[in-house]
Amino acid sequence: MERILMQIYVKGSAEAVELYQKAFNAVLGYNVKNENGTFYHSELDVYGQILSVAERSDDDNIVTGNIMQFCLQFSKEEEDLLKKAYDTLSDNAKILFPLGPCDYSAAAADLIDKFGVRWCFFLG
Missing domain, CATH: 3.30.720.120 (Signal recognition particle alu RNA binding heterodimer, srp9/1)
Known part of the structure; x- marks a missing residue:
């Protein structure tokens, strides 16, 4: 491969x-x-x-919907990259989990950007 x-x-x-x-x-x-x-x-x-x-075209019968999420795990030293990605994509996005701490990370976020793509970001 x-x-x-x-x-x-x-x-x-x-x-x-x-x-x-x-x-x-x-x-x-x-x-x-x-x-x-x-x-x-x-x-x-x-x-x-x-x-x-x-x-994606209006007559695109192949693409049926977005059921995926793209998760990017950043190292603790890359928190600035995580924040930049979140800040950039959060404009006109649906925020599902705003950037902040959670059970598994000191910083995590979940959003659907203005193009309908779902993203999660978190520190490892």
């Missing part, structure tokens, strides 16, 4: 790619754009992992 990547289908993929680049200091790698400037496929390097973002 060469790799595993996380794939997200959203409406507004160009804006989503910009937001995730900002949230995770991500670098845009291989990508293919649609004629309208949205992404047919994009690969963002998020801390050494690949987050792929593509445009």
Whole structure:
């Protein structure tokens, strides 16, 4: 196996790619754009992992709904990266668990961003 990547289908993929680049200091790698400037496929390097973002069309019968959550565990020394990701993605998001301590971490959060993608962040 060469790799595993996380794939997200959203409406507004160009804006989503910009937001995730900002949230995770991500670098845009291989990508293919649609004629309208949205992404047919994009690969963002998020801390050494690949987050792929593509445009979801209105007639897309393949993507049936979001039943996944992407969890990123940060080391205690990376609390600033966790806070940056949370602060960036929490704009216009549904906050399920605001950033704060919980039973298993000194800092954790759970949210659904404005593109409908669910994220959890926590310190290990």
